[in-house]
Amino acid sequence: MYEGPVQDLIDELGRLPGIGPKSAQRIAFHLLTVEVADLTRLQAALQRVKDEVKFCTECGNVAEGDLCRICSDPRRDAGSICVVEEPKDVAAVERTREFRGRYHVLGGAISPIDGIGPDQLRIAPLLRRIAEPGVHEVILATDPNLEGEATATYLVRLLRTFPDLAVTRLASGLPVGGDLEYADEVTLGRAFSGRRAVDA
Amino acid sequence: MYEGPVQDLIDELGRLPGIGPKSAQRIAFHLLTVEVADLTRLQAALQRVKDEVKFCTECGNVAEGDLCRICSDPRRDAGSICVVEEPKDVAAVERTREFRGRYHVLGGAISPIDGIGPDQLRIAPLLRRIAEPGVHEVILATDPNLEGEATATYLVRLLRTFPDLAVTRLASGLPVGGDLEYADEVTLGRAFSGRRAVDA
CATH class of the missing domain: 1.10.8.420 (RecR Domain 1)
Structure with a gap:
């Protein structure tokens, strides 16, 4: 043309x-x-x-040197690791200002249809980090879709072998500012099953 | 961030x-x-x-050499000139396959608010081209918005001085595949005022 x-x-x-x-x-x-x-x-x-742009040798996030901004910050709690799929997810969690620990970037999610199995993800380095003394918490923050759920389920099974490790998954539920009427049934179902007691 | x-x-x-x-x-x-x-x-x-990428010295369209693909094609009628605002508009008209003449790209439209007056547009080269023998038709195909209309009106006034030059403007009206109910009132008004006799 x-x-x-x-x-x-x-x-x-x-x-x-x-x-x-x-x-x-x-x-x-x-x-x-x-x-x-x-x-x-x-x-x-x-x-x-x-x-x-390089990738952090510790967590896999984007970095300018060997370590990313977060892994090289001594004020960040090295005992709590938030596991995400991509560097952009690190940025998304950072924007919430809810988390003061460190990250681990898997580099994707398990997706047999795209030929991505656990071996293509940075899971071995994650296990090495968790085996270090002082790591007490892992927060699984993979995407709330089929691939992300599969990856989280796979990791939960692996992480069971670590005693005294608190493993959590981000809550599913209604998006804030959303409209109950327009929520899909899976999301609404999750919001129901995850309902919380209200402090009077 | x-x-x-x-x-x-x-x-x-x-x-x-x-x-x-x-x-x-x-x-x-x-x-x-x-x-x-x-x-x-x-x-x-x-x-x-x-x-x-250069710009055609004749019409102002994008070109790889001095002349663009259209100006260097002897099969295109040099007597009919379609005036458009930007090179991308040349591509849009070409896709219709309705026009076998040549183009003239103004490089924008008259927009006092953006500081663009007639002198910032390629109007002088257009007048030189029209003054050449054999040019019998000018089709004004500027955008159907405020700036495009102002530019077309300005050009119509200039082109009146050329005897025997047919000057036309693209028809305004209902977009094909559209819905009468959703047409804005200006478009619907234009469609009314431009209504055509139907061949039985």
Whole structure:
């Protein structure tokens, strides 16, 4: 449809998550008409991510050095580990300001259909961390979907072998600000089965 | 929120049209975890657009050489010029396969609020093209919004000075596949005032 390099850029942009063909075209034409300096800044940002972003050797989160910001912070409780699927989930939990422990990023979830089994995830390093003295709590914060649940169930079974380790899973229930009428039946069912006593 | 280079990339992606903060974050984390080859391909596509894409000296459309694909095609009728705002509008009209003439890309529309007056648009080159012998038709295909209408009105006034030039504007009316009930009143009003006799 378009001249070579423009079409190539549209194709590359269309591979990004959440970018359909129309958006890819819109972004490409935007990039054609912006100042060269803007395009150069985007290129530089991509290059820096390629060159400088590493993954934390301890937890698997994104990091600039060997350890991520959280693992290198002595104020964070090393005895409590929150297990998540991806680095972006670390950011999501951090935004809640509810958790002062450390993280462990699995790098995905068990998904036989995508060929991802437990061996493709960072589970062995997790077990090594838990075996260290002082770790008393693991919070399983995988996604509340089929793959996330399967991963959590698998981990629960593994973690049973550690005595005195408190293993918890994030609560399922109605999203705050949501509408009961529009909740799907699984979510509403979970909200029921997980109902809590109300302090008078 | 994130380590330096990741946040920089999120910021840069967030500047693109139609990419909100959530999408920017999602794309950045996707780019963190893709193969290096994928990231390199995106970078190369950006670089090629920067290096190779020029604008047609005749019509202002994107081009790889001096002339775009359409202006260098002798089968396209040089006597009929379709005036559009942006290169992406050329692509939109081309997709209809209704037009076999050539284009003229203004590079925007008159918008006093954005500081864009007639002098910022490629109107002088349009007048030079129309003054050439053989040009018999100009189709104004600016956007059907305030700025596009203002631009078309401005051009109509200029083009009156050319005798024997047929100047038309794209029809306004109900979108095909749409629902009369949901049409806004301006569109429905235009559809009424532009109603056509039906061939029995």
